[in-house]
Amino acid sequence: MKLSNKTIRGFYLLLLVVMTSLALGLSSCEADQTQNLEERTWRVVWSDEFDGAAGQLPDPGKWTYDLGTGDNGWGNAELQSYTSNPENVSLDGNGNLQITARRNGNSFTSARIKTQGIFEQAYGRFEARMKTPYGPGLWPAFWLLGANIDEVTWPQCGEIDVMELRGQIPDKIAGSLHGPGYSGGNAITSDFALENGRFDSEYHVFAIEWGQDYIDYFVDDFLYQRIEKKDVPGEWVYNQPFFMILNVAVGGNYVGFPTSQTPFPQPMVIDYVRVSERTN
């Protein structure tokens, strides 16, 4: 999510889907099939259910903000300016957090919240239940960054993208892994598409299950990608705490730019975010 040079990533998508599919022996488009996974049991250690009155900002004991336009649109020529205004980020009073991208003429506002410095953890299950925004140029994401980013910089810190979506393809998400030697357009990534539905019309649970030498990617408990230590063409940097980020970007190199036909405002509706430790 963080740096530029992502436009060329698309060229790798197909190939990588095939590779990971072969590795796992499953195809990401056959959502009906039964998977036999090892049994894992979990205990929730951190969560935000986003209960509270409408218009409230998210719990400051759990979340902090990235604000403004970053450097070169957060590294991706993104258009939005992030705020901590309730019109961009607030509880909806129905147990959800809404991160809403808004258009003012040709300028855009949105929000990006993170647990950096508040909650950071290595390994476990990181999940969010949510509905995405849609429309050309919308780019919602749920992702993790290595907590040592300020010491070693990106991509050495590692980046785990649990999900990101291009608003002009509202039925498909991608899960990715960026690290030293395999970042930006060379990230390891896989797509997951709904057979006949959209990520904005129903809630879906996006999760990773992260162990010492693997990261499994799930949509609604369907495993669509496993990345193991041996799969990465560089250093495996996922043995340290990471923090979580939720954001809705507008425009940028990954998604392209909004058009006059992109509907605004566009909310991402997040029912909960939970982090669990493995108990078996």
Added chain:
Amino acid sequence: MKKRFNQLRAALLFAALFFGMGCERELEELELATFPTNAEVFIDGFPGDLNYAAFGGSAVGAFDVDTEVKYAGTTSMKFAVPDFEDPAGAYAGGAFFLTGGRDLSGYNVLTFWARATQAANIDIVGIGNDLGGNNFQASVEGLAINTNWQKYYIPIPDPSKLTQERGMFFYSEGPENGRGYTFWIDEMKFEKLGTVVAVNSGIFNGENLTQTVETGATFRADGFAVFNLPTGINQRVNAAPSYFTYTSSNPSVASVDATGAVTVLDAGTATITATLGGEPAVGSLAITSTGDPILPSTPAPTPTVPSADVISIFSNAYTNVPVDFYNGFWQFSTTQSANVQVVPGDDIIRYSQLNFVGIQFTAPTIDARAVNRIHLDIWTPDPTALPATFKVLLVDLGPDGAFGGNDDVSHEVTITSPVLQTQQWVSIDLPLSAFPGLTSRANLAQIVLSGDLPNVFMDNLYLYNGDGGGSGGGSEPTMAAPTPTRPAANVISLFSDAYNDVPVDTWRTDWSAATFEDVNIAGNATKKYSMLDFVGIETVANQVDAADMSHLHLDVWSGDFTSFSIKLVDFGPDGGFGGGDDVEHQIDFATPAQGQWISYDIPLSDFTGLTTRSNIAQYILVGQPTGATTVFVDNIYFYRTGGGGNPTEPATAAPAPTRPAANVISLFSDAYTDVPVDTWRTDWSAATFEDVTVAGNAAKKYSMLDFVGIETVANQVDATDMTHLHLDAWSADFTSFSIKLVDFGADGGFGGGDDVEHQIDFPMPAQAQWVSYDIPLSDFTGLTTRANLAQYILVAQPSGGATVFVDNLYFYGSGGGGNPTSPVAAAPTPTTAAANVISLFSDAYTDVPVDTWRTDWSAAVLEDINVAGNATKKYSMLDFVGIETVANQVDATAMTHFRIDVWSADFTTFGIKLVDFGPDGAFGGGDDVEHQVNFTTPAQRQWISYDIPLSDFTGLTRRANIAQYILVGQPTGATTIFVDNVYFRN
């Protein structure tokens, strides 16, 4: 503009192309309890039972199956759109329909792939046109296609309704910029896509309408639905009213049926709302019924004119001629009609919700030459004090007896108080001479009633001969011919009480075929010729030298002529008959108006065979029916228009333009290269047009001018960089002159919701001299865009009686330098009544409290400045600015429009967002709604008055707590705008 005579002729022309007749019929199909559910419409051919019918007036051969261009498989559907005015048909359009039906309830979208030979917008594509009730029609307008194959979606508003649908697909597309092209469609099928999701829906265009009517009024809902497509963009679908489920809040006041037909039943109030697929639709109709209609308590006066003198269109006193309809339900007409009786046997037509209504009689048309008056009785419960009007328009189809053909004529008469009276019968009885624009009336076909009275009861509509005197029309005029007004110095008169006449040898040569009398009409000497075939009048002894004259005038009256001609004979330099130098020319007038004085002013240049006119010696008048015609003649004289008299045409050319060509876009001028103009007289114009030469200079002449349309639709003019419109006009008789500019907006097409226009009136223009108009385009305040100028409408008064010469029609700019960066003039002063306004900022009204004109989260600099004495807000370095009324939120529920005046020298885009904080009155809370309306390429350096229907703010579904107004300009952060007159109105 004024296209209402051309009602949509929706008749369908069956091209009778049937496909796939080889489908095997199985026994079960004869007893289907449900309908088949197959999805395919066209893959590589049509399924059985699918028929195609081309729409009426379309190019019947537009559709074909193509084996060369296809998206997949072996064939595609090819649609050849014709050129503008293609004799085979003006557009491509038709419907693909089944004889039986299909159950499509398991699908939610019709999909297909399409491409075209050029980028284009298909006017309309859709489903549900079954050539019958079209109950479940759903369509997409302006579908953008290009030269690449792309997939397209037509979402079904509510698939559960389509259990036996016959209309599989229909389309209609006209030329793009006047030229035809071809598009292909392939792989058309119904699908159930989870990637097409409903966003919202609405009735009455999403507006909350209010109507005050009488019991018995009816309305019809219309609907739309918005879906988000798999590409993430929203698609609006026009949805037939039957897709919706309607509710009346008070069914005893207003009922609504499943087709969206609303009927007002009793006094009271009721609101009509709807749901689509169980979800509430936006938009509503709030009806206030004033109760039972106020009916006339007495019948209309019984006509007394003998039936022999009457051509009756609607009356129980006479036998009516065949009438096509008393209400054509023309496009944009809201008029309802019903027959009522206040005494048995006496029918009255009740028109309600009257804006305009057409009465038509074309089978056959009425030959009204033998009558001279029109009569109708009306009764209205509505206020009739000035300025309320009631208008009667007569339309004649001209000699061709058909609509169009450049020979249709019409004239409208406006009736006001004191003739109009409330709640009493008023007899409107007018001489047809009051309709001077109706220059022929042998093929009278329409009477159009309009005006300000929503409720009109009408009876005894007939034409009649007001001279009594038995059948066959009046035999002689009751009034004298009009008195001439031209100065004697410019006249050579043969016969007139107004001038000294030159000697005339005889008013009837002995070789004439006519009877001649000198008679007296209303005290005025007049020549009467009866049993006329032709008559010769001679000035052989004192030949007339008309070399300096420009026109021949004569006044003619006849109750029975069907044609009239006049021939002039010049004996040439030898002054004698024969000798090889005689010249002559005859001019014929077909179907002249009967029973009224007709003033002929004939340019001598029209007598093209009359190559000399210094020895005019004979004047021959000819009438038909041959030998059976009676004609009265008065005021025969030659006159000239130049030289200090009262000229009727300019003697000098218009001033030659001097502006550098580089700064000019010329439509018509000898000085510049002109851009293409489609027509100098559209067929909906009310004027006669000629190309003429004035002192060697080409000019446009409009006579009998009411209004004329000039069009550059095919090559629209981009006057964005221009500052002024120039036009030279000359008229001897206009009393008012107007020019209207119409811009077709970004879509480049008529309609589409983005057309803007503005008319500027010049009362009391100087007559008989060239008047040069240099009009700042900024004066055309309603013309908020001018990149697609397509129509130029000239209007003059007296309506239908003015002759105007036009030259040097062009736009010009200042061409660099002196481009102002701030307005010199103040914004236009609002004219809406204060009672109908909630003002935020204006000198014209009391403003409501505004928290701030620049919130601290704005990206703009604000100054309060003064423009020509008028307080104005100036925003510079504008990206966006927030204005807030949070402390005193505005309840705009009773308002219909948001108005703001804006001036900028540099903006390229302007946006206005309104934010309503919802019932909680606070920011956030999940009930905030907002919508932004954007204007691209707004006109620069002029005040633009944006008067935006609140219904355009479609996302602003509430407006009782409006708290924020956000103005946005581009180029971002580099725009300066001036703002005045910010208010809501209704």
